[in-house]
Amino acid sequence: MKFKSEKELLEYTKDIEGKTFKEIDSQHLLDTANLRRAKGLLGHVVESGFYKYPLNNDSHADFEELDIELKVTGYVKNKNGSLRAKERLVLSKIDYNQIVNETFESSHVLGKCKKMLIIWYEYDSNKEAKDFLITHYQLYDMENDLKVFNNDFEIIKNKVLDGKAHELSEGDTSYLGACTKARTSSDRTTQPFSDILSKPRAYSLKNAYMTGILREHINSKVITLNKYNTVEEYVKDKLRPYFGKTQVEILEKIDGRKYSEKIPKNISKMISDELIGKDTELPEKDEIFSKTSFIIKNLPIKENGKPIERMSFKTISLSDFEEEWEDSFWKNYFEETTLITICYQAVNNSKNGFRVLKNVKKISFDEYDLDEFKKTYDQIKLAIEKEDINLLPTSANGFKNQLLEIAPKGVKGDNAYENFFKNDKTKVSFMISKRLLIDKLSDE
Template sequence: MKFNTREELLEYTKNIKGKTFKEIDSQHLLDKSKSNKNKGVLGQIVESGFYKYPLNNVSEADFEDLGIELKVSGYIKNKDGSLRAKERVKLSKIDYNNIVNETYESSHLLGKCKEMLIIWYHYIPKTDYGDFKITDFQIYDMSQDEDVFKHDFELIKEKVINGKAHELSEGDTSYLGACTSGATSADRTTQPFSDIAPKPRAYSLKNAYMTGILRELKEKTPDIITFNSTEENKKLIKKVKDEKIEEKIENIITFESTEENKRLSEKTVIDYVNNKLKPYFGKTQLEILEEITGKTYKEKIPKNINKMISDKLIGKDNELYEKDELFRKTSFIIKNIPIRNNKAIERMAFKTLQLSDFEEDWEDSYWKNYFEETALIVICYEAENSKVKNGYRKLKYVKQMSFTDEDLESFEKTYNMIKIAIEKRDINLLPTPNSFENQLLEIAPKGIKGDDAYNNFFKKDKTKVSFMISKTLLNEKLNDKDE
């Protein structure tokens, strides 16, 4: 099927909404697929069954004449009603031997197709792929994010030039990931400046980036929005508010790339945090808190003083997406830790565990994606000796941390131990500290004393136990000069 204009393509694509994959699977690809784990089959079904392109002509299905590339992506509805993308979207393979001689422009990373036509389907665990329902579609112009893509490309390239392709992590970058792409976890390839064989990787649009695009789709009301200038943008928003438009028909969003819409070049989350904290480096927690609140706390120092400071100066986690565009499409966590001689005094805790987050195998799990893509923005407060208590530690520096393949392999062991413990309803199988050699991720109670967190572990979906990053791993990250 040939589309001569964007309008023709969009008009035809309206008909895909509400369809399941088995309803459009005219080539019976679901029957031929060996496994319900073959994610690529869904894209093939849309290409061949809906757009009527032959399976052996994949490139034509990307609507090259219109400069639009087709992507099929799932989303998950969270327990609080919010939506998140199911997974990253893979682009092209990273050639470690060629990237060192490429520029972002010469790499043709995004190719001619800088616009994506995204077909969204609702992913429901333990459901046959054929029963997934397509609910939305949108066109997204990736060129508006090109400054961040370019910065991410340079970070990946720099690591390869430094002979550290084997240390690449998706947490290194903002939008453009370097995800593993081997058929098995044992697959290896070569890199130009090291004898260490790295895993094959591909460029990808990170899960958080896709989630940001999805949320923009759901937040915008008109069918087609085109931002040509800031003035037009303001007029359109006023029109929407004045007319109280509520009905959605197509859910199409496009953005014209203009200088007004582009954020500052090479801006990152850690840049944002550093700029907010810059005036306070070298000051104690109490000095900072009293300065930004105008109140006195010396008589009773809050236990959560670090969070009070970061919430005030940087913003609460659920508010940050409103403060800067970059926060809407990145996966990050802002953490505060006390240090002494550049070593962590405490472990780092994460949110409390939910039993339902362990239903999937590790490869498809929420937690694998979380640790794989998430960058930790760690705010470090220094205590010169053991006598320096909370409140009197000095703001020292901010560190970005991400996790390597080796870290994730250790995390997988911890995850699987919890999954098995849940299946067998046996708390003795839980990965408490020192459960296995070189354990980097463990669990510990995160409730009030007397909660009996372990014995009550199976009573509710939300437990009173959380993941903890070991001090061993934190110290390694703190002293890594390349992080």
């Protein structure tokens, strides 16, 4: 089936809304498919069953006459009723030997994926794939976020140019990820400026970005251009006038009150909320926040740059550990999330309130980190299955060279470990070990 215009394509596509994959599977591709295998077949069902295109693996766009690629992907409904993308959208393989000679404008990823027709379905783990309901379609144009994509492409390319393809991380970039793309965990490939073999990777639209464009579409939000390419860029811009000043000096300057006699325990958070914005306010401050997975953290550091304390995350839930690591919420979280760390330096062992705003560091996690995090995840999963508190990977009860620990997050007397198995929502959180933080903060 050929379409003469985008309008004609979209008019035809209207009829796909409200249908299940079973209703359009004219080639019976899903008759014997399980959920895992069906993931790659749903696009073929739409292509062959709805648009009547022969299945193919050529490099041209699916709607070649319009230079539009077809993508089929799922979303899930959160408990509060909001929607989020189920997963990243994989685009095309990264050729390490080719990317070093490309510009973003000449790249394969832009050539094939600049404009896409995205078919959205609601994923439900209690249903068979054939019964998933198709609810939305969206004509996506990368042009709306081209400045950020260009910056992301250059970050990926420069890492390959530096001979560090093996250190690529999805947390390096804002929208365009470099996700692993291998048949097995041991697959490796060559890179041009290093003898170290690297995991094969593909360009992808990151999970948070997919969630952002889905919500924009459903809410008919007016798309605005990004002022900033990264969250790090935004944070540095807001803090720039205050580098070298103490926490008290900064807070007194921005709210006009005196704090030197009584220092608020959360003074760093008060500064961040005022200068950068509260977490709930950030998506309104710049488009970059509504389409990225980020955490802004305040961290006290010693005069030598080493952290004074560990870094915590949100509390964990027992239900987070129902899936294997590869399909888990936490793997995706650590894989895609960028930590923007605001460092306050304790000069001459100065106490909280009198530490100096030193710098802003971006932290992301590479494949080695994720492999180590998996050990912690698996240990917690085992502890939950056996309901054995002694198996929990705490700092005192962990394993050798542990990079990710768990620790209570709450008030004293909560008995967080003793009550760990009693409720889904625990009072325990992940903590990055000081050893890993030292390593990340020393990276330039």
